[in-house]
Amino acid sequence: MPIRVLAPEVANQIAAGEVVERPASAVKELIENSLDAGASDIGVEVREGGRRLIRVQDDGCGIPPDEVRMAFLRHATSKLSTTEDLGHLTTLGFRGEALASIASVAQVALLTRSQGSDAATLIRVAEGHEVEHSLVGAPGGTTVTVEHLFANVPARLKFLKQAATEAAHIQQVVTRYALAYPERRFSLVSDGKLLFQATGTGKLFDVLVKVYGLEFARQMIALSADGDADDGPAASLHDRGGPAVSGYVGAPALHRANRGYISLFVNRRWFQDSSIAYAVVQAYHTLLPVGRYPVAVVFLEMDPQDLDVNVHPTKAEVRFRQPNAVFAAVQRAVRRTLVDQAPIPAAGGSVTAVPQAWPQETPAVQVGGGWDARRDALLGAGHARSEVQPSFALHAAGTPDAPPTASTGHDTPPERAPLLPMLRVVGQLAATYIVAEGPDGMYLIDQHAAHERVLYEQMLADHARRGVASQPLLEPLVLDLTADQVAVAAEELALLGEMGLVLEPFGGSSYLLRSVPAILAGSGQPERAVVEILDGLAQRDNVVDASHEARAITAICKRAAVKGNSPMSLPEMQELVRRLEACRSPRTCPHGRPTMVYMSAAELARQFGRI
Numbered sequence: 001m002p003i004r005v006l007a008p009e010v011a012n013q014i015a016a017g018e019v020v021e022r023p024a025s026a027v028k029e030l031i032e033n034s035l036d037a038g039a040s041d042i043g044v045e046v047r048e049g050g051r052r053l054i055r056v057q058d059d060g061c062g063i064p065p066d067e068v069r070m071a072f073l074r075h076a077t078s079k080l081s082t083t084e085d086l087g088h089l090t091t092l093g094f095r096g097e098a099l100a101s102i103a104s105v106a107q108v109a110l111l112t113r114s115q116g117s118d119a120a121t122l123i124r125v126a127e128g129h130e131v132e133h134s135l136v137g138a139p140g141g142t143t144v145t146v147e148h149l150f151a152n153v154p155a156r157l158k159f160l161k162q163a164a165t166e167a168a169h170i171q172q173v174v175t176r177y178a179l180a181y182p183e184r185r186f187s188l189v190s191d192g193k194l195l196f197q198a199t200g201t202g203k204l205f206d207v208l209v210k211v212y213g214l215e216f217a218r219q220m221i222a223l224s225a226d227g228d229a230d231d232g233p234a235a236s237l238h239d240r241g242g243p244a245v246s247g248y249v250g251a252p253a254l255h256r257a258n259r260g261y262i263s264l265f266v267n268r269r270w271f272q273d274s275s276i277a278y279a280v281v282q283a284y285h286t287l288l289p290v291g292r293y294p295v296a297v298v299f300l301e302m303d304p305q306d307l308d309v310n311v312h313p314t315k316a317e318v319r320f321r322q323p324n325a326v327f328a329a330v331q332r333a334v335r336r337t338l339v340d341q342a343p344i345p346a347a348g349g350s351v352t353a354v355p356q357a358w359p360q361e362t363p364a365v366q367v368g369g370g371w372d373a374r375r376d377a378l379l380g381a382g383h384a385r386s387e388v389q390p391s392f393a394l395h396a397a398g399t400p401d402a403p404p405t406a407s408t409g410h411d412t413p414p415e416r417a418p419l420l421p422m423l424r425v426v427g428q429l430a431a432t433y434i435v436a437e438g439p440d441g442m443y444l445i446d447q448h449a450a451h452e453r454v455l456y457e458q459m460l461a462d463h464a465r466r467g468v469a470s471q472p473l474l475e476p477l478v479l480d481l482t483a484d485q486v487a488v489a490a491e492e493l494a495l496l497g498e499m500g501l502v503l504e505p506f507g508g509s510s511y512l513l514r515s516v517p518a519i520l521a522g523s524g525q526p527e528r529a530v531v532e533i534l535d536g537l538a539q540r541d542n543v544v545d546a547s548h549e550a551r552a553i554t555a556i557c558k559r560a561a562v563k564g565n566s567p568m569s570l571p572e573m574q575e576l577v578r579r580l581e582a583c584r585s586p587r588t589c590p591h592g593r594p595t596m597v598y599m600s601a602a603e604l605a606r607q608f609g610r611i
């Protein structure tokens with residue numbers, strides 16, 4: 001056969017295969033058009049999973065009569081005119097192929113009335129050819145009806161699944177846009193049944209309730225350190241040049257068998273990205289059972305210039321200019337939210353909500369001037385704190401009384417509800433756990449994990465103030481390091497120096513140790529401590545906060561914290577618990593493991609058969 005240019009309808013049909021894979025893809029394109037048209041009410045109706053009929057009705061701007069025909073031409077669009085426009089797209093569509101593609105594989109009727117025209121235009125296109133063009137009466141907005149999808153493409157038709165499956169795909173598409181546009185109304189009717197409705201309240205949480213149900217939505221945590229995700233992107237986390245991250249993530253108890261419950265959006269566009277989904281999964285490290293996946297709805301807000309959405313005809317994939325920054329921003333935002341909100345695991349293994357503070361009502365067990373007074377009494381009429389001489393460093397030297405506030409400083413709300421109730425130390429168990437009483441039950445605290453948390457927040461705060469105390473050694477020590485340790489030491493020399501750990505290359509695999517962080521000063525055998533820290537860094541130990549400093553600090557604190565199997569005196573335990581109470585994220589150690597488990601008074605009563 002000689003080479004020929006394909007007839008437009010043939011070319012369109014071939015191209016349609018890329019854009020319209022199944023009924024849900026047509027629904028997606030039509031909804032995007034309605035959103036781009038500024039519609040506030042979008043109604044979707046399908047029959048037989050969309051194969052028999054798809055109808056999308058909107059109250060958007062409509063198409064002027066003289067442009068209606070153009071809408072069905074390939075590469076005809078009102079959304080962009082130059083290649084530069086691709087760099088700052090604010091519309092969902094831009095390729096100008098959807099209507100042309102759909103019309104080449106189905107019978108399409110488009111009824112539209114634009115603002116300012118008295119009559120609506122009705123145009124019918126069947127398999128690429130216009131069959132009707134008339135003026136009719138209709139309300140403002142656009143209705144697109146797609147019938148007999150793929151009737152002329154038997155190969156496609158063969159691959160369609162059962163109507164119920166296709167309808168489920170369509171529902172997924174509609175719910176995604178409802179999540180991304182909570183201020184717009186959406187409805188989906190399938191074979192006469194209302195499958196989904198979002199009422200356009202503008203609150204993301206309301207849509208979550210519609211999509212997942214109230215019980216489920218209640219277990220979702222707003223992704224934001226300071227604000228409510230419903231307050232929009234302004235209140236979301238902005239991470240050093242990365243995208244703003246907002247949305248909701250499921251409490252760890254809400255895990256699922258696959259990643260299908262992780263929904264990602266960038267600039268309100270749903271997208272697929274296994275790497276970013278992995279950032280979410282990774283943020284749950286140690287919080288989920290192996291092989292289970294979290295639930296999340298994550299929104300990224302970023303400059304359109306840092307984003308390429310023109311990767312694939314269906315626009316389901318995007319390319320980030322700085323994928324690593326996006327990954328880190330998502331991972332941090334999710335992790336921080338989880339760590340801040342993580343409930344304390346119940347002693348039995350399940351998770352119980354824990355009282356955040358002492359009840360207002362005076363509990364029966366209370367004595368004298370309340371727990372504060374009672375605790376002070378235990379500590380020795382308020383003098384005890386200064387008399388306490390812990391045998392281990394509870395706080396970084398140099399700033400003993402600075403409140404260990406933020407892990408990052410900038411995003412700490414000025415006042416916050418206490419994350420832990422005040423606890424009364426009862427004693428120590430197995431020289432490893434602190435037994436404490438809270439307002440409504442018993443707390444078992446892992447002394448090592450708790451101390452790690454306290455030192456970690458202290459040191460991060462000190463570092464942010466450039467005030468990490470360092471202790472010079474009387475005589476520098478020569479360390480002979482392994483290859484792995486040398487690699488870490490060489491790479492992290494400056495950072496470790498900032499943390500008070502001063503190493504100096506001494507030829508070959510030897511390093512001179514000149515100073516150690518003050519929190520390590522009393523620990524004896526500083527060379528062993530430093531080697532363990534280098535090993536910890538080499539292992540890329542999983543750390544909550546993925547920043548470089550945080551990793552170094554975690555490695556140091558892990559070594560400096562009091563170990564399990566170390567007897568502690570009552571004042572030492574009281575001091576540790578007091579400092580833990582003041583922490584920003586007291587319920588988990590820097591690795592994300594719990595610092596404590598909890599058994600409620602009610603559970604104790606149940607176990608003893610009292611109720």
Ligand code: ADP
Pocket residue numbers: 029033034037058060061062063071072076077078079092093094095096097098099100142
């Ligand atoms: P694209 O969305 O990429 O521009 P489409 O083929 O989806 O390409 O649509 C072509 C054009 O038709 C759009 O650019 C828009 O001007 C117009 N259009 C399509 N659907 C609607 C709608 N629901 N409301 C208003 N205009 C629409």
Ligand code: MG
Pocket residue numbers: 029032033092093094096098099
């Ligand atoms: Mg479009």
